[in-house]
Amino acid sequence: MLHDSKAFSGFSVDDVPRAKEFYTTTLGLDVGEEHGMLQLRTGSGNTVLVYPKDNHVPAEYTVLNFPVADIEAVARELTTLGVTFEKYNDDQDELGIYRGQGPLIAWFKDPAGNVLSIIQDSGTGS
Structure with missing residues (x-):
């Protein structure tokens, strides 16, 4: 589903196996693992690094x-698939889409509490 998306970033998590399960099973990404870190492979050819951090604090931004x-x-x-969309304001519809x-x-959010998004882009193939 999101395999061809042009994702970008690198961030920490508190539980690499749980993160791997979420990104692989729920989001459908191609996920590699090396040296205890994950590489999220996106459709744009980018690799997003997800690394463990003992004192991880979830990002309050996307x-x-x-x-x-x-x-x-x-x-x-x-x-x-069990994803719950965050509700930040009254401009969001019943699906959680900000309009x-x-x-x-x-x-x-991912299992570590980091904020992720889906964003409308009519130029994508996903």
């Missing part, structure tokens, strides 16, 4: 963005 062609369809699919100023976007 650390990883997944551009998608149909945000509503992806939000529904992720919801069926205020700027692009359509919906935020969710």
Whole structure:
């Protein structure tokens, strides 16, 4: 589903095996593991590093963005896979998609509490 997305970033987690399960099974990414760290391989050819950190504190900002062609369809699919979208303001619809100023976007968290997003981008193939 998000395999071809042009994701970007690198960030820490508190539990690498749990993160690997989430990124592989829930998000459908190609995930490698080496030296105790994960490499998230995205459709853009980028590799996003996910590394363990004993005193990990979840990022309070978006650390990883997944551009998608149909945000509503992806939000529904992720919801069926157990993803819960964050509700930050009243400009978000029932799916959690922000419909205020700027692009359509919906935020969710990985198992370590880091904020991720799906963001509408009509130029993607996902």
